[in-house]
Amino acid sequence: MSTSGATSSDGALVPLLEIEAVSSFYGDFQALFDVCITIGEGETVAIIGANGAGKSTLLATVAGLMRPAAGDVRFDGRSISGLPAYKRVPLGIALVPEGRRIFPSLTVAENLRVGATRGRPGPWTLGRIYKTFPLLEAIAGRWGAALSGGEQQALAIGRALMGNPRLLLLDELSLGLAPTVIKSLYAGLREIKEEGTTVVLVEQDVGQALAAAERAYCLLEGRISLHGATSELTREQVIGAYFGL
């Protein structure tokens, strides 16, 4: 586990990510209501919830693609609410976006190298990524426009890792992918966690997410309906929080 987190004046470890009473809007539609989430360095946290519950909005707000209307996002003890997305990358925040958004006119290798443009130094290099996701090395020269869904997802994760993030945000990791592909992606995720990277995992596949994470938050219509250690959450609790029963 990494111990590079900042400490507060009284010596206590500051959490890596603090989402404090964040509210977000799309026009008139409020997507998040006073959401509070705290994540410590090295944790893996799942965020589950139905379609439209606000999961992707939450990740976009942390990554800087959206500005919260109210509340604050703190990273390593410092408020980052005013920073645009490209300035959050050098701090160590990386988002693997929903739909992967691979650059079609860059090759696989170029997509990875562009991920290191403003990143931090660290264990993740081109060689290391190819070791973790061997399928990428085989297709290194192929254009981004010509990849399958699984290849795109592995590449999107690799691209985010090239910046050596402290916080990796994964949006809908398994959406639309074959079970064998999902299995290999989650195997890669274990390696990422072993490097001490903090992971926030947004999934519609609840079982998969809860198995991979230590803690989970459930979002329901923009509010947190449940949170706790995944080992202590019961199936009934999760179903209730997921559907608002």
Next chain:
Amino acid sequence: MVWLNQVVQGLLLGGLYALFATGLSLVFGVMRMVNLAQGDLIVLSSFLAFVLAGDLDWNPLLTLVILIPLMAILGFAAQALLLNHTLDSDLAPLLATFGLSVIIQNSLLEHFSGDTRRLHAGAIETESIRVTGQISIGWFPLMTFLVAVGLLVALQLLIRRTQIGRSLRATSDDRRAAQLVGIDNRKVYGIAAAISLATVAIAGVFLGVYSNFSPTSGPSRLLFAFEAVIIGGLGSPWGTLVGGVVLGVAQTVGAQVSVGWGDLTGHLVFLAVLLIRPRGLFARPELV
């Protein structure tokens, strides 16, 4: 032989049109922005070269050492101070560059009057190589063509092989995803505009030596640049060169048929390409 000679002259003229079109194509490729001031910026460069060459008593081709960086800085500044603020709308960039076009034309008229001018580059303007009895290749058109080829090779290498090139392509593909890997898309747009206006500086000087120019020559240069880009296909440097050559050959061959038919034939070939291959001869499929 007369016809072959016209084809050769048209091919070389295509080099000049490729120079006109390169910056336009780059800016559209990266930002999806149509620069309606392209022609006037080319003519502005011709006038700046005219002033510099006169004041310093330099060959106008030599003024490029000042003009290229000067126009690049102007491009970055215009992008950062003005055009970056218009990019969230489809119409605003068009209006802004149209406004720039009007401002440049009228400022040039104010300072230089409506007289036509010409840059004088010395003996290279008139000397030529006689290939056969009826075909001779002028040194200056040949040099223009080679400069266009060299510029496009350099640009292709920059876009394909360098980190700046990767950032340009990534931003062109998906600017939000580019932000997620730490790329400031506004800065990338500034770099694209700077490179574009560096090519405009070259186009302006070669235009000024090649033919007369006046403050109102810009729009017709813009039209030729557009036609070259559309014939060749957006986003492809080699397409830009081929587009320029097709346009140049159409014009010179048309002019051989009848003196007044030169430009018209160019426009007709352009329309024919639009009808048969609306994406141009070398379009990058992922851009469409």
